[in-house]
Amino acid sequence: MAGNKLKSEKKEPKKKKEQLPDPSTLKPDKEPEVKVKELVKDERTHKVLGAFFLLLSLYCFIAFTSYLFTWEEDFDKVHRYSSSVLFRHEIEVDNLLGRLGAFTSHWFFFKGFGIASYLFCYFFFIIGINFIVGRRVFRFWRNVKYIIFGLLFISMTFAFLTGKSAFPWGGALGDALNRWTSGFLGKTGAGLLLVVAGLSWIIWKFNVDFKWPEKKPKPVKEPFAGFGEPDEELEDDESSAPFATQPAKNNAMKGDGSPITVIPPVEEEAFEQELQLIEKEEEPAAKSITYIPPVPEPELTMTVNEPEPEPEPEPEPEIYTPPVPKKNTKAEEVAFEIKPVYEDPTDDEVEEIVPVREAVPTDPYEPTLDLRDYKYPALDLLENHGSDKIVQDASELEKNKNQIIDTLKNYDISIQKISATVGPTVTLYEIVPAAGVRISRIKNLEDDIALSLSALGIRIIAPIPGRGTIGIEVPNVKKTIVSLRNMLASDKFQHSQMDLPIAIGKKIDNENFIADLAKMPHLLMAGATGQGKSVGINTLLVSLLYKKHPSQLKFVLVDPKKVELSLYKLIEKHFLAKLPGEEDAIITDTKKVVHTLNALCIEMDLRYDLLKEAGTRNIREYNGKFTQRRLNPQKGHRYLPFIVLVIDEFADLIMTAGKEVEMPIARLAQLARAVGIHLIIATQRPSVNIITGTIKANFPARIAFKVSSKIDSRTILDIGGAEQLIGQGDMLISFNGELVRLQCAFVDTPEVESVAEFIGEQRGYPDAFLLPEYVDEKDMEGKDFSLADRDPLFEEAARVIVQNQQGSTSLLQRRMKLGYNRAGRLMDQLEAAGIVGPNMGSKARDVNVKTEADLEEILNSML
Ligand SMILES: Nc1ncnc2c1ncn2[C@@H]1O[C@H](COP(=O)(O)OP(=O)(O)OP(=O)(O)O)[C@@H](O)[C@H]1O
Numbered sequence: 009m010a011g012n013k014l015k016s017e018k019k020e021p022k023k024k025k026e027q028l029p030d031p032s033t034l035k036p037d038k039e040p041e042v043k044v045k046e047l048v049k050d051e052r053t054h055k056v057l058g059a060f061f062l063l064l065s066l067y068c069f070i071a072f073t074s075y076l077f078t079w080e081e082d083f084d085k086v087h088r089y090s091s092s093v094l095f096r097h098e099i100e101v102d103n104l105l106g107r108l109g110a111f112t113s114h115w116f117f118f119k120g121f122g123i124a125s126y127l128f129c130y131f132f133f134i135i136g137i138n139f140i141v142g143r144r145v146f147r148f149w150r151n152v153k154y155i156i157f158g159l160l161f162i163s164m165t166f167a168f169l170t171g172k173s174a175f176p177w178g179g180a181l182g183d184a185l186n187r188w189t190s191g192f193l194g195k196t197g198a199g200l201l202l203v204v205a206g207l208s209w210i211i212w213k214f215n216v217d218f219k220w221p222e223k224k225p226k227p228v229k230e231p232f233a234g235f236g237e238p239d240e241e242l243e244d245d246e247s248s249a250p251f252a253t254q255p256a257k258n259n260a261m262k263g264d265g266s267p268i269t270v271i272p273p274v275e276e277e278a279f280e281q282e283l284q285l286i287e288k289e290e291e292p293a294a295k296s297i298t299y300i301p302p303v304p305e306p307e308l309t310m311t312v313n314e315p316e317p318e319p320e321p322e323p324e325p326e327i328y329t330p331p332v333p334k335k336n337t338k339a340e341e342v343a344f345e346i347k348p349v350y351e352d353p354t355d356d357e358v359e360e361i362v363p364v365r366e367a368v369p370t371d372p373y374e375p376t377l378d379l380r381d382y383k384y385p386a387l388d389l390l391e392n393h394g395s396d397k398i399v400q401d402a403s404e405l406e407k408n409k410n411q412i413i414d415t416l417k418n419y420d421i422s423i424q425k426i427s428a429t430v431g432p433t434v435t436l437y438e439i440v441p442a443a444g445v446r447i448s449r450i451k452n453l454e455d456d457i458a459l460s461l462s463a464l465g466i467r468i469i470a471p472i473p474g475r476g477t478i479g480i481e482v483p484n485v486k487k488t489i490v491s492l493r494n495m496l497a498s499d500k501f502q503h504s505q506m507d508l509p510i511a512i513g514k515k516i517d518n519e520n521f522i523a524d525l526a527k528m529p530h531l532l533m534a535g536a537t538g539q540g541k542s543v544g545i546n547t548l549l550v551s552l553l554y555k556k557h558p559s560q561l562k563f564v565l566v567d568p569k570k571v572e573l574s575l576y577k578l579i580e581k582h583f584l585a586k587l588p589g590e591e592d593a594i595i596t597d598t599k600k601v602v603h604t605l606n607a608l609c610i611e612m613d614l615r616y617d618l619l620k621e622a623g624t625r626n627i628r629e630y631n632g633k634f635t636q637r638r639l640n641p642q643k644g645h646r647y648l649p650f651i652v653l654v655i656d657e658f659a660d661l662i663m664t665a666g667k668e669v670e671m672p673i674a675r676l677a678q679l680a681r682a683v684g685i686h687l688i689i690a691t692q693r694p695s696v697n698i699i700t701g702t703i704k705a706n707f708p709a710r711i712a713f714k715v716s717s718k719i720d721s722r723t724i725l726d727i728g729g730a731e732q733l734i735g736q737g738d739m740l741i742s743f744n745g746e747l748v749r750l751q752c753a754f755v756d757t758p759e760v761e762s763v764a765e766f767i768g769e770q771r772g773y774p775d776a777f778l779l780p781e782y783v784d785e786k787d788m789e790g791k792d793f794s795l796a797d798r799d800p801l802f803e804e805a806a807r808v809i810v811q812n813q814q815g816s817t818s819l820l821q822r823r824m825k826l827g828y829n830r831a832g833r834l835m836d837q838l839e840a841a842g843i844v845g846p847n848m849g850s851k852a853r854d855v856n857v858k859t860e861a862d863l864e865e866i867l868n869s870m871l
Contacts, residue, residue, distance in 0.1 A: 058140030065132035068112065071105045072125060075113035078102035079175065086114040122179035124162035127155045157209065160185065165202050373635045375559035375647045379582075382770055385554055389762045390493035393754055400430050401485065408461060408482050412437055415460040419453055421445050431516035432488040432751040433738050434467075438477040447471055450478050467732045473746070481516070481749065483734050490514045490737075492547055492755040495522070496554050507628070508561070508650055508686065511551045512544075512711075512741065513750035521750050523743065525552075525652065525688075528709035529681035534694035534724040535713025540737040540752055541690050542572050544711065545654060546760050547753045548688060549576070552652065553763060558582040562777040564604060564653045568660040570596045575757065578764040581772030585651060585779050593776045598664045601655075605672035607779040608653060608685060610827040612676060614780065615648060615683035617822055627684035644822040649777065650684040658691040659698045670700065677706030694724040709743045713752075780825040798837055801826070803867055805834040806843050810863045815844040815853030841870065 047053055075082075081102045086093050093099055094107050103110035116125035134146035159181070167178025167186035178186060189198040376382070405428050416423060416439075425440040441450065451470040458466035461482055469479035495501060495511040498520050506524035515521050525531065525548070535541045552561060562585040567573040573594055576584065584593035587600070587607055595601050615627070622639050624630040627648055630639075639645035653676070655661065661669045677687055689707070691698060694715060712730035715721050721730035725742050733739065737752035799805070801824060808823050809815055815838075820831040835853070838844045843866065845854035857863045 054139045058136045058138070061132045061136030061139060063136075065129045065136060067105065067109075068116075068132065069126070069129040071103060071109035071113045072116065072129065074102075074104035074109060075117060078104075078110070079113070079117070082110040082114070083118075086110050087118070117179055118176040120179045120181060121159050121163045122166050122177045122182050124159050124166070124182070125179070127158050127162070131155050161202070161205055161209070164189070165206075168198060168202060371637075373637055373647065375635070375649075376557045378559040379557070379771060379773070382557060382582075384557075385763045385766045387493055387497055387554075389766055390496070390550075390755065390759045391491065392493055393489040393491045393756070404485055405430070405435065408435070409437065411461050412439070412457065412480060415453070415457050416450070419449070419456070421450060421453075429517050430484070431518060431749075432484075432490050432514050433734065433736075434481045434483050434516065434749065436516050437480045437482060438472065438475070439480065440477050447478060467729050467749070487736070488751075490751050490753045492550060492753040492759075495520050495753045496551065498522075501551070501555075504555070508552060508652070509555050510548045511753055512547065513737070513739065513752040515748060515750055521741070521748065523709075525686050526650065526681075526684070528686070528743065530677050530687040530707050531689070531709045531711065532699065532703070532707040532724065533688065533690040533711040533713070534699070534715060534720070535690075535692070535711075535730075535739070536716045536720075537692055539713035539715075539733075539735045540739065541692070541713055542656070543737060543754060544713065544739070544752050545572070545656060545688065545690060546755050546757075549654065550755050550760060550763055553579070553583065553767065556650075558767075558772065559647070559649060561650045561652065564608065564651060564779070565594045566601050566604070566653070566655040566661070567594055567596055568598070568601075568657045572656045573654070575760050575764050578768030579772075580768075580776045581774070582767050582770070585777040588778050588781050598661060598669075601661055602665055602668045602672075603782050604779065605653075605669060605676070606827070607782040608651070608680075609672050609675055610780040610782060610825070611651070612680045612683055612685055613828065614822060614825060615685075616679075617818055618645060618648070619683060621645075626682045648684055650686065652686050652688060654688045654690075656690050658689045659693040659695075662698045670703065674702045674706065677703065694720045696723055699723055709741070711739055711741045713737070713739045780827065782827060783830055799830070799834050801830075801834060802837055802841075805831075806838055806841075806857075806863055806867065807860065809838060809844060809855055810857050810860055813855050813858070815855050819852075841866070 078101070085099050085101060089096060089099065091111065093101075093111055096107075099107065101107050101110040103113065105112075113125075116128065117123070121127075131151070134148070134151055138146055138148065163178040163182030164185040165178070165182075167182030168190075170177040176183075186198065189201060193201060409426055409428065412426065413423065422442040422445070423439050424442050427438045429436045429438070439450075441447070447470045451468055454466065454468045457468070457480065466483075467479075467481040469481070471477060472479045490513055492511060495514075498511075500520050500522050501509060501511050504522060506522075507526035508524055509522055510525050512521045512523060531548075533541055533544060535544075549563070561583060563576070563583050564585050565573045565576055577592075577594055580586075580593040586593040586595075587604055590600070595604055619625065619627075619630050621643070622630050622633055622645065624633060627650070631648055633639050634645060634647050673687070673689070676685060680686070687707075689703075694712075710724055712721060712724045712733075714733040714735045715724065715730045718728040718731050721728045724730065725740060725747065727742075727747065729747070730740050733749075737754060739750050739752050741748050741750055804824065805820055808820060812819060815835070817828070817831045817835050820826060820834055821828060824831070826834070835844065835847075839846060839853070843855070843857050843863070845856060847853060857866060
């Protein structure tokens with residue numbers, strides 16, 4: 009490099025001399041082209057344009073509004089002189105924005121679109137905002153379509169309704185449309201056309217649900233025999249009416265009216281078999297071919313492991329559809345079968361009961377029916393970044409091999425055999441040393457070998473575990489980008505039955521490294537800035553989005569840097585979880601992070617209670633039982649989605665909140681795996697005060713991108729090596745006791761954006777998934793026993809206790825989604841109010857109030 013530099017410096021004066029005779033001719037040609045391009049791309053140009061459009065929008069708005077009041081006075085002047093009014097100083101107009109305002113408004117209102125002209129203010133506004141913010145806050149083409157429809161529809165409607173009014177309500181366009189349509193269809197026909205167009209738009213936009221009012225089925229007790237008393241609230245739920253079955257509580261809360269049903273326990277089906285099958289995962293063996301180059305020494309052969317055959321003209325499925333249990337269709341069939349019975353009842357009460365008994369046992373709960381129309385993102389939303397074909401340069405291989413042999417020879421180390429495996433970023437040379445050579449000697453020569461190969465990022469693995477060889481990894485001159493698209497298209501990912509499959513990257517032998525986050529069960533990522541952490545996080549998140557349904561997975565995203573995860577805001581109503589009452593689902597504020605982590609701990613405790621009550625050991629067994637309808641939603645049971653907590657900059661949090669953050673994270677990391685809560689934590693600074701012993705002990709799976717020192721590498725991986733990586737997604741993953749070098753799959757921000765947009769545009773839940781409420785201990789201090797300062801949930805808690813006649817704190821926790829401390833405090837307040845008796849150790853407290861009527865009296869007297 010330095011040599012090159014010197015050469016070019018030396019040459020420069022010569023060049024100048026040659027060009028002296030005609031220096032001016034080239035300049036004017038080149039410069040403007042570069043400048044215009046740069047100018048168009050320049051962020052500042054966008055901001056200036058943004059400001060211009062916003063002002064234009066405001067200008068039009070003021071001019072139009074002023075026109076509404078001054079049009080009569082200004083009409084003659086503007087109409088008579090047309091555009092020349094702009095240049096006649098003697099003409100005075102009343103419009104607030106002078107002659108230009110009067111002329112523009114006249115032009116838009118009278119000659120154009122009437123009152124619909126306000127849509128232009130909106131149009132300029134959205135362009136302005138998009139330019140200023142620097143991304144598509146408003147979707148341009150969609151808005152253009154709405155605006156064109158609005159201009160036609162509103163102008164014609166106003167022209168139709170206002171008839172011969174002097175004010176140009178519909179403008180020239182509205183009048184013309186109205187005249188033509190009324191002539192063609194008649195006045196009534198034109199009116200009907202407008203009504204139909206208006207209604208069609210409303211239906212299209214809001215997907216209005218037309219439901220015939222249904223009769224309320226009489227409460228039925230028998231089908232619930234296995235569950236105890238049915239809940240009033242559920243009986244009243246109208247969405248359950250057609251089949252006289254009850255929606256599961258969590259589905260009902262999400263309110264999409266899907267006929268998801270709660271039914272009595274059924275006999276165990278072959279469901280368990282299905283769950284067991286999920287465990288199996290086949291790993292296609294990497295093929296290898298042998299290539300023997302002309303080696304001078306007789307014993308030395310060289311083996312090149314060919315990359316796995318290209319994901320051949322892979323029949324890429326247009327839309328990836330994960331295996332949804334066939335039971336889906338079954339549920340629908342049942343629904344259709346039942347309907348006729350319900351429509352034609354001779355005796356309402358009897359007919360309504362029958363379907364419940366018949367339909368129930370065959371209809372397993374299917375969480376994906378919450379959003380039954382949900383479409384998984386298609387692979388073509390992602391890009392192919394170059395070909396995934398690994399470039400093998402035979403001369404480069406030969407040269408490196410000879411250099412390794414020579415270097416070792418210089419230190420009197422002879423070898424028996426050398427082979428090479430070419431990966432996407434590095435080539436692994438495996439050496440079998442001659443008998444009697446000590447491995448530590450080769451290891452100590454790491455730097456010398458690196459120097460002689462004049463390459464950065466040499467890593468020596470001595471010995472390669474389980475192979476009896478010594479590995480030397482040398483970076484390839486030409487690296488290959490591993491596209492996430494190709495990894496997601498691979499059979500291994502497509503047919504994976506893992507709970508939370510994540511496509512991480514490619515191994516040196518070109519095999520896809522796809523792992524199950526649920527088994528990891530948490531992941532710690534570290535890497536110096538700019539080495540590929542953010543891309544890595546996106547890769548993991550996008551993999552999960554391609555495989556999971558919104559009902560099965562929720563993300564809690566913590567982004568102290570505020571920009572890295574903001575793209576995922578679009579999927580808030582599908583995949584994000586947040587605290588009740590929070591506006592933003594993506595958490596950027598440290599205080600809120602502490603609350604969210606504690607809320608997650610509460611969710612974890614609640615889930616453990618549910619698991620315990622269901623007699624299950626983990627989320628899989630629990631959800632299995634729930635889908636088989638063996639758990640009663642009225643007792644607080646619900647389908648549990650996996651929750652993945654992602655923290656993009658952990659160091660930042662520890663610096664600002666220290667123990668407050670560390671404690672809940674350590675708790676979650678220790679306990680949350682069984683209840684389906686998994687953590688992905690990334691940090692730029694892997695120092696020991698950030699990645700403490702407690703944290704490390706609970707994150708067995710760790711990823712290191714390039715770090716700045718060997719110490720950092722040791723902190724994260726317990727071994728050096730990550731400082732030798734070459735950046736741009738080159739990484740080491742320590743998982744299952746193995747250390748593997750991978751090239752991280754690459755997904756670019758626009759790809760993530762289009763996946764998020766694709767999901768965000770679909771119908772979602774009414775809100776993000778709500779985590780349990782967390783009340784800061786400090787906020788509640790001193791309020792414990794004072795009835796005047798009762799907890800806001802006091803009355804609700806009292807009702808829960810009296811309805812169930814069970815004075816148990818864990819009942820309050822489960823039913824009201826509360827943490828242990830708050831539930832305990834509520835119980836103390838209930839005791840102070842005489843509603844429950846004193847604490848009786850492990851037994852539930854006595855409930856002193858026997859009926860709800862008595863309770864209401866007590867509550868009223870406390871007001
Ligand atoms: N897997 C990859 N394959 C190819 N190039 C990559 C890969 N990962 C990252 N890069 C390149 O490296 C650049 C920096 O990556 P990224 O933004 O993920 O770094 P980072 O570690 O998150 O940095 P920071 O901590 O400053 O946010 C990317 O813009 C991209 O060009």
